[in-house]
Amino acid sequence: MLHNPIFKGFNPDPAICRKGDDYYVAVSTFEWFPGIPIYHSKDMKHWELLTHVLTDDTKPNLTKLPSAKGIWAPCLTYCEEEDMFYVIYGVMNSMNARYFDVNNYLIKSKSIEGPWSEPVYLTSSGFDASILHDDNGKKYIVSLEWETREGYEKPGVICCVEYDPETKHVVGYPKRIWRGATDRGCIEAPHLTKRDGWYYIMCAEGGTGYNHAVTMGRSRNVWGPYEPDPNGPLVTSQPKESNERADDDHLKPRYFNPDSVLQKSGHGSYVDLPNGETYLVHLTSRPFVPELRCTLGRETAIQKMTWTNDGWLRMADGSNLAKLEVEEPDLPDAPMPEIPGHDDFDGGAIGNWYYSPRQMPTTFANVTERPGWLRIRGEESLASLNRTSLIARKLTSVYATVTTKMEFEPEVYQHSAGLTIYYDNMNNIFLRKYYSQTLGGSAISIVRLENGEKTEMLDTRVAVEDKPIYFRLNIEGRR
Structure with missing residues (x-):
């Protein structure tokens, strides 16, 4: 069995990808260096902290940024046609006056351990940007477009823009394509994938708090229109549905579910295995009760999924409530080095588990x-x-x-x-x-x-x- 959280402690906003028999997960680091840890596994049960993407603290310069700003929601993908890893990440500079000033960048590398290319600026329209390498050779960037105007639904809408790898620029302005699969509101964290001719848009809804959820829509056209999953959220800690589109409060403690150890489950990313199995990683938290303080931060959990005959993704147990224990994939055991509990500082370098x-x-x-x-x-x-x-x-x-x-x-x-x-x-x-x-x-x-x-x-x-x-x-x- 897989025991959640798989990455305990401060490991939010996971994104997963596969190259051959190797699985990689990237998570956020906010104001901490080295930035964007990469975890590696061959069986999705044993994981090692392999490397970090950002090791130059001048790129980006996070000096004087408040806590929880900085590096947000890295999207890690592997483009098989190019044999290339891509990372899209945002640098959140300010949330003053609810403007959310963020710059999104793209870097790439032939090796997951780098070296990574110089950052390419993408957009500043919103956060949680990610990339799709379409099978037609095109590339698309999706992100939340943050709404700053009064009288408009907040926090905003998912937008999409084509990216030209030759010019290293986006093509035109982002277009709005998706407002969510539910009425939970606070849509964010889009991931665009393609499967059997369908474009799937996976998002987080409900705010990154106690009404958080992973949701999905699909379309035959990358620009939409997208139809919502008729079953509602894929994974959540609060299965009870609600209408919170007019509320941009992200925490929503009133939706705390006492029947779930894993809280705040949302912001997901899935990977298909060569044997036909599918797994989804998502962020989660384990708060103190009744204060609802998550002193360990937001962590990473994993759920076993399955595709239905009509092309929708579901949790393998038929529910949508995040589970503590999950059936492990049918893969050979592959133990990995663990982070040591004791350090004599005699290894010649500072361990990569220090920040x-x-x-x-x-x-x-x-x-x-x-x-x-x-x-x-x-x-x-x-x-x-x-x-x-x-x-x-x-x-x-x-x-x-x-x-x-x-x-x-x-x-x-x-x-x-x-x-x-x-x-x-x-x-x-x-x-x-x-x-x-x-x-x-x-x-x-x-x-x-x-x-x-x-x-x-x-x-x-x-x-x-x-x-x-x-x-x-x-x-x-x-x-």
């Missing part, structure tokens, strides 16, 4: 100056939107113990280093060693940021000597 906000970890840290140690050079605070010396790894469970050994000799009160549990620059807990002027030497204390409000827990302050120190965080969540 930093808005810059590459290698700009301020290395494991070569002192083999067996991770050397970090201090920059700005955890609250900064500029350059923060934070080496982070994704938390995959609300039950965890994290331990690190540190050597650090602070000389002024502004010197601090330690261990943090970090949601974003406005919400984190920092167990730190610093110089205490009051105590006249080094000390440890806890600093908490909650919604940007800082609390220094001086009652926990303890004087320490300047020698190696172990920090430990015990995380004990609840369900």
Whole structure:
């Protein structure tokens, strides 16, 4: 059986593709570098973190972007005719005044591990852009056209534009082709595919919250008109139908389904296997109840699908409720290297499972100056939107113990280093060693940021000597 989520922790907006017997999934990274992880599998049961697409933190420059902006919804595809991988991604620069200023780019590579081409600018009309390599040789870009006008249905409509790979430009202006298969509203995340002469448009509807769903329409013409799937959503956490077209609130906590462990299920992408099986990956979350806080972020799950005789995609169990356990495909077992739980920093390079906000970890840290140690050079605070010396790894469970050994000799009160549990620059807990002027030497204390409000827990302050120190965080969540 496949156990969901398959990618635990911060792994939103998955897109899946296949080359031969190899399966690849790309996910969003927002303000974090390296950008756009690529997971790899041969059996869709065992996965490895293979590589990252964006490793130059000047392309794009995410400095000073607020948390959750940056790299959105990468679309990973493989064009068999060219033997070429394509990635379409958006850089969300601002959501101020509900304008959603985004630029969409295309890059490509013969190898999934790169090197990737220089980014080609596509459009700025909306986010979640993706590409179809049509069997007639043409290429099409679909995305959400974000609506900014008063009196029009928000957040907008799916639009399509042809892309010319010779000129590296889109052809004309995007045309509106689809407003959704349901009345849940908040349509986004379009993926255009072609099968048996049908163009299928798979989207997310309901907002990326508790009314989220994967939906589908189809047409004989890429420009439409598209007919909606008569069965409604393909995959969701809330099967109850609703009319929310006039509501652009994406969270919609009133649709929380207590009968589903997987919440917010939507934003999907499917892949057909050579043996005739079909699987769909989608984002999901596992919130705390009753607060409905998803502290692990949005994760990636997988569902077994099947095609009906009349050409519609369905969940294999006949329902549309996202499942925790799914029948695995009929493929030979192919174990993959796992991300280690322990790191002695003796591998010659910083592991690819570490991330930093808005810059590459290698700009301020290395494991070569002192083999067996991770050397970090201090920059700005955890609250900064500029350059923060934070080496982070994704938390995959609300039950965890994290331990690190540190050597650090602070000389002024502004010197601090330690261990943090970090949601974003406005919400984190920092167990730190610093110089205490009051105590006249080094000390440890806890600093908490909650919604940007800082609390220094001086009652926990303890004087320490300047020698190696172990920090430990015990995380004990609840369900």
